[in-house]
Amino acid sequence: MTITIALPSKGRMKDDCSAIFDRAGMPIVAVGNDRSYRGRVDGWDGVEIAFLSASEISREIGNGSVDFGITGEDLVREGMAEADRRVEFCARLGFGHADVVVAVPEIWLDVDTMADLGDVAADFRARHGHRLTVATKYWRLTQQFFSSQHGIQLYRIVESLGATEGAPAAGSADIIVDITSTGSTLRANHLKILSDGIILRSEACLVRARKESHEGDPMVQRIISAVRSAL
Ligand SMILES: Nc1ncnc2c1ncn2[C@@H]1O[C@H](COP(=O)(O)OP(=O)(O)OP(=O)(O)O)[C@@H](O)[C@H]1O
Ligand SMILES: O=P(O)(O)OC[C@H]1O[C@H](OP(=O)(O)OP(=O)(O)O)[C@H](O)[C@@H]1O
Incomplete structure (x- = not known):
């Protein structure tokens, strides 16, 4: 199963996000031209990047159309009721305070x-x-x-x-x-x-949509561990 990670396409969190993915050993490459809203992670088959705005990321995690996202905790908690039931805050990233x-x-x-x-x-x-x-x-x-x-x-x-x-x-x-x-x-x-x-x-967080399909998927744990190792 392909895992989709949503990252900010613009705004104040964009550069810190790509830096953290570099440190995590997950270098992001754009697919197509510079203005493309899709990317991939070099050497990580089965992982896809979706570039969205910070508030769109919170919405897409909430409705489960992406698996992970990096966005502000404020936007996640404002965007959905009972956030902790629907998503997991996997890591606090130390920027976007x-x-x-x-x-x-x-x-x-x-x-x-x-x-x-x-x-x-x-x-x-x-x-x-x-x-x-x-x-x-x-x-x-x-x-x-x-x-x-x-x-x-x-x-x-x-x-x-x-x-x-x-x-x-x-x-x-x-x-x-x-x-x-x-x-x-x-x-x-x-x-x-x-x-x-x-x-x-609030600060920027790696957030996971709680989905049944994640259970037992080694790629899910691998992504969380890689990002945590970069902190
Ligand atoms: N000084 C600040 N002003 C506004 N947001 C901040 C500030 N510092 C950190 N943030 C955080 O940045 C996030 C919003 O990022 P940003 O303003 O870059 O989004 P955006 O690109 O404008 O997104 P959108 O268009 O979806 O609103 C929020 O989680 C917010 O808490
Ligand atoms: O405590 P401060 O450092 O002064 O920052 C707070 C201000 O920054 C943000 O606005 P911004 O001008 O960034 O515009 P935005 O709301 O469009 O992001 C936010 O909405 C506050 O107004």
Whole structure:
């Protein structure tokens, strides 16, 4: 059976991914021309590479149309319910670090924790005429964290497809959930992370779709061992 591994075709994880595969003794060669979205691993028959974007990789692992992928943990956990049941995080790769965080305006001096935020949410409508509004592209992670983990129910999510950190100043949301790495975008927008507001510490991972056909397939274990040996 051919095993398909999805790797980023562009973006911030692309170069680190090919470096790790080189170190793993799995040098990737493009099939066809430079713009081709298929590749193979030199010397590894039965392994195929699919080049996709980071968020497509998470989707394709989720629906089982690829066997492995390298993408951010944030995109995998946001993209599917019960991620650990459907996929295996085989290795954390040490790049692509980003935290998914809850951030509020710095001038909210009395709000430093999720419990404080819960208090604010409770009478937000009475005070401001609308429910506490959260701008994010991380709907699932936000709902799990606010509702299931912190019992905060009185909020509304507005989808943000970009420039999320600008939403509070623009008036389109009160607070945000987004990723941060250096923290400079949050600082530039006068937002602060709540002290217990780190939803997920994400990094690039080797992720496997849990498929019955993998059981007893030596190639599956060989790929995992090779990537782990490169860390
Ligand atoms: N500063 C950062 N900003 C955004 N994403 C980051 C950052 N640092 C690490 N990442 C991670 O990179 C991944 C997204 O990669 P990238 O932005 O290259 O994807 P992309 O090519 O834009 O993909 P797509 O088009 O599918 O969104 C996410 O898992 C994210 O957590
Ligand atoms: O903490 P920092 O180092 O400031 O990084 C965080 C920012 O970087 C990303 O945006 P980016 O400009 O990369 O665009 P993208 O969302 O399209 O990837 C992300 O969406 C944050 O806005």
